[in-house]
Amino acid sequence: MSAAVTRRPPAVALIATVLVVLWVVLAAFPFVWTVWGSFKVQGDFFSKADWTYALTGVRTMAETGSPFTGAGYEGAWVERExxxxxxxxxxxxxxxVIISLTFGTLGGYALARSGYRYAFWLLMIALVFRAMPHITLVSGYLLPFFEWNLWGHLPTAIIVLVAINQPFTLWMLHSFFLNIPKDLDESAMVDGCTRFQAFRHVIVPVMWPGVITTGLFSFLLAYNDFAVTATLLSQQNQTMVPKIASFLGSTQVEGNVMFAVAAVVSATVPLFILILFFQRQIVSGLTAGAVKG
Amino acid sequence: MPHRTFFWFILPSLVAMALFIAFPLISVVAQSLFVEHEQVLIESEVCDPFTGCRKELTVDAVATAQLREAQPLGRFNGLGTYTDRNHLAFAEVAEAWRTSEGLADFGGQLMNLPFYKALAFTLTYTFVVTPLVIVLGLAIALGVNGLPKLFKGPTIFVSLLPMIVTPLIGSLILFWMIDARGIIGSSLQELTGDPNLSLKASPALTWLTLIVYGVWHSAPFGFIVFYAGLQTVPSETLEAAIVDGASRWERIRYVVIPHMAPLVVFVTLIQLMDNFRVFEPIVGFSAAANATSLSYFIYADLTDINARFGSAAATSVLTVIGVAILLAPVLVRTWRDFNRKRA
Known part of the structure; x- marks a missing residue:
C-alpha cells in the first residue's frame, strides 16, 4: 500500500494510539494484577485498609515472613486436590479434541465435496444447533442420564462436548476443504482409488493446517465449558472450571478465596501458552468463517 | 459425491448431533409437559385419651419414592408449566395490566416475575453488548492498523487474552477487582467519596458491571475479524479514489465500509447467538439476586436440591423459541440467496 493511502492526520493518529494503549491496559491489567495478587495473602489482595497493601505485601510479610507466598497454590493443589x-x-x-476432529474431518470433507441440496440444509441445521444455548441441551440430557446411570462419568461429558462441538467443527472444516482443489482427490479417483482411499492418501496429508486451527477451537470449547461439566459430572470427576466454582461456596473461610485465586491463575496458564504458540492460527481461524460469509 | 459415500462420511457426525442435540431438544419438549409428583399423603386417625380422635396427614416417603421411580417424568401437566407464575405467568401479567398505573408501573410489576426478569436482562445484555462490541472492535482495529509493525503482534497477543480466557474465570478475575476491598472497588469508593459504594448492591450497577464484562470479553473477537478485514481492503481502489480527489471520509465511506459490511453481519450474527446464552458471568459475579438470564434460570432449576426438570424444560423450550426468532432473519436471507443462486 502506498504511503498516501496510509498517512493520517496527526490528530487522528494520536486518538488512535491513545485508544489502543487504553485497550491494551484494559485487556492485560486484570491478568497481571491477579497473577501478582495470587502470591499474597487474603488480607493484602482484598485489603480493607489500603489497596497499596497488595503491592507492598504488608500483611503477607507479617503472616508468612516474606513478601510472596505460595500458600494459595499449596492450599488449592494439595489440600483441596x-x-x-x-x-x-x-x-x-x-x-x-481427538474425537471431534475425527468426526469433523470426515463430515466436513463430505459436505465440501457434495453438491446436493441436502448438504446445504445440513449446514443450515448445524448453524441452528450452533446457536442453541448449551444449558437448554443439558436440561434435556439430565433426566435420561440419571435414569440410565450415565450421569457423572467422564466419557458422558466427553461425548456430549463432542456433539455440542460438531456444528462448529463441521462449518470450519467444510470451508477449509472447499479451499483444497477438487482436482486433487478426483484425479486420485480417476487413477483407481475409492473415495475413502483418495481422502486417506491425498487429502489427509494436506489438511493439517485446517485441522490444527479447528482443533484449537475445539480445545477452547472443551476447556472453557462450564454448563456441561458443572451439571453432568459427579464430585470426584469434576474438571477445573466447576471445581473453581465450588471453591467459591466456601469463601467465607479466611484464605479460601486465595485458593480460588491460585486455581484461577493455574487454569489460565495453559491458555496463555496456547496463545503464545498459536496466535497466528487462532487469528486465521476467527477470520476463516468471516471470509466465507 | 454419490449419496451412499456421503452418508458414510457424515454418519459419525450426524449420529453425535442427532443423539446429543436433536434428541435432547425433543426430550426437553416432552419434559416440559410434566411436573414432579406431589408427595403421597396418607390420612390416618390418631386417637389419644385426652383430645379424642382426629385425622392427620403424613407423607408416605416409601410410596412417594416408588411413584417417582415408576414414573420419573412426573405427572402430566399439559401446558400448565408454561403458564404458571414462574414462566409466562398469564394470570399475573393480566392482573398487573389491570391494576398498574402507567407503563412504568406495569414494567416494574413484570420484573417481579422470574421469567420476565431473566428475559429482560438477557435481551438488554444481547442488544447492548452486540453493538458496543462492533463499535469498539472496529475502533481498536483501525487504531492497531495504524501502529508500527513492531507493536502489532504484541497488541494482538494481549487483546486475545480476555476472549480466550474461560468465561467463568474472566468474570471471577473482574469480580475480585470490583470487590469493595479489591483495587477497582476501593478506587471507585475513593473517587466518588462514598465509602459504602458497592457495585454488587443495586440491580442497575450489577447490570452495568455485567455489560462491561461482556464488552471486555467479546470486543477482541470484533477487533480480530475487522483487523483481518482491513488487511484486505483493495489498495488499488483506495489509490484510485485518492487520484479522483476523494477526501479521507469519502474513502472510508465508499471503499472501506462496503468492504467491511459482510464482516459486520458475521460478527453481529455470532455475537447475537453467544450473548443470548449469557450464563457464566452471572455465576462468576454472583449476580443472581439482581440479574438472571434465561440460561441461568434453567441452571438454577436444574441444580436445585429438588431439581425441577419440568420447569427447566419449559424455560428451555421458550429459550429455543427465542433463538429461533433471533436467527429467523438470517435463515430466511440465506434461503433466498440459495434459491437465487440455483435459479
Whole structure:
C-alpha cells in the first residue's frame, strides 16, 4: 500500500494510539494484577485498609515472613486436590479434541465435496444447533442420564462436548476443504482409488493446517465449558472450571478465596501458552468463517 | 459425491448431533409437559385419651419414592408449566395490566416475575453488548492498523487474552477487582467519596458491571475479524479514489465500509447467538439476586436440591423459541440467496 493511502492526520493518529494503549491496559491489567495478587495473602489482595497493601505485601510479610507466598497454590493443589480436577480436564479435553476432529474431518470433507441440496440444509441445521444455548441441551440430557446411570462419568461429558462441538467443527472444516482443489482427490479417483482411499492418501496429508486451527477451537470449547461439566459430572470427576466454582461456596473461610485465586491463575496458564504458540492460527481461524460469509 | 459415500462420511457426525442435540431438544419438549409428583399423603386417625380422635396427614416417603421411580417424568401437566407464575405467568401479567398505573408501573410489576426478569436482562445484555462490541472492535482495529509493525503482534497477543480466557474465570478475575476491598472497588469508593459504594448492591450497577464484562470479553473477537478485514481492503481502489480527489471520509465511506459490511453481519450474527446464552458471568459475579438470564434460570432449576426438570424444560423450550426468532432473519436471507443462486 502506498504511503498516501496510509498517512493520517496527526490528530487522528494520536486518538488512535491513545485508544489502543487504553485497550491494551484494559485487556492485560486484570491478568497481571491477579497473577501478582495470587502470591499474597487474603488480607493484602482484598485489603480493607489500603489497596497499596497488595503491592507492598504488608500483611503477607507479617503472616508468612516474606513478601510472596505460595500458600494459595499449596492450599488449592494439595489440600483441596485441584490436581485431580486438572487431570480430569486433561482427559476430557484430549478426548474431546481427538474425537471431534475425527468426526469433523470426515463430515466436513463430505459436505465440501457434495453438491446436493441436502448438504446445504445440513449446514443450515448445524448453524441452528450452533446457536442453541448449551444449558437448554443439558436440561434435556439430565433426566435420561440419571435414569440410565450415565450421569457423572467422564466419557458422558466427553461425548456430549463432542456433539455440542460438531456444528462448529463441521462449518470450519467444510470451508477449509472447499479451499483444497477438487482436482486433487478426483484425479486420485480417476487413477483407481475409492473415495475413502483418495481422502486417506491425498487429502489427509494436506489438511493439517485446517485441522490444527479447528482443533484449537475445539480445545477452547472443551476447556472453557462450564454448563456441561458443572451439571453432568459427579464430585470426584469434576474438571477445573466447576471445581473453581465450588471453591467459591466456601469463601467465607479466611484464605479460601486465595485458593480460588491460585486455581484461577493455574487454569489460565495453559491458555496463555496456547496463545503464545498459536496466535497466528487462532487469528486465521476467527477470520476463516468471516471470509466465507 | 454419490449419496451412499456421503452418508458414510457424515454418519459419525450426524449420529453425535442427532443423539446429543436433536434428541435432547425433543426430550426437553416432552419434559416440559410434566411436573414432579406431589408427595403421597396418607390420612390416618390418631386417637389419644385426652383430645379424642382426629385425622392427620403424613407423607408416605416409601410410596412417594416408588411413584417417582415408576414414573420419573412426573405427572402430566399439559401446558400448565408454561403458564404458571414462574414462566409466562398469564394470570399475573393480566392482573398487573389491570391494576398498574402507567407503563412504568406495569414494567416494574413484570420484573417481579422470574421469567420476565431473566428475559429482560438477557435481551438488554444481547442488544447492548452486540453493538458496543462492533463499535469498539472496529475502533481498536483501525487504531492497531495504524501502529508500527513492531507493536502489532504484541497488541494482538494481549487483546486475545480476555476472549480466550474461560468465561467463568474472566468474570471471577473482574469480580475480585470490583470487590469493595479489591483495587477497582476501593478506587471507585475513593473517587466518588462514598465509602459504602458497592457495585454488587443495586440491580442497575450489577447490570452495568455485567455489560462491561461482556464488552471486555467479546470486543477482541470484533477487533480480530475487522483487523483481518482491513488487511484486505483493495489498495488499488483506495489509490484510485485518492487520484479522483476523494477526501479521507469519502474513502472510508465508499471503499472501506462496503468492504467491511459482510464482516459486520458475521460478527453481529455470532455475537447475537453467544450473548443470548449469557450464563457464566452471572455465576462468576454472583449476580443472581439482581440479574438472571434465561440460561441461568434453567441452571438454577436444574441444580436445585429438588431439581425441577419440568420447569427447566419449559424455560428451555421458550429459550429455543427465542433463538429461533433471533436467527429467523438470517435463515430466511440465506434461503433466498440459495434459491437465487440455483435459479
Amino acid at each position: 485441584f490436581w485431580r480436577a486438572a487431570v480430569n480436564t486433561m482427559i476430557v479435553v484430549v478426548f474431546t
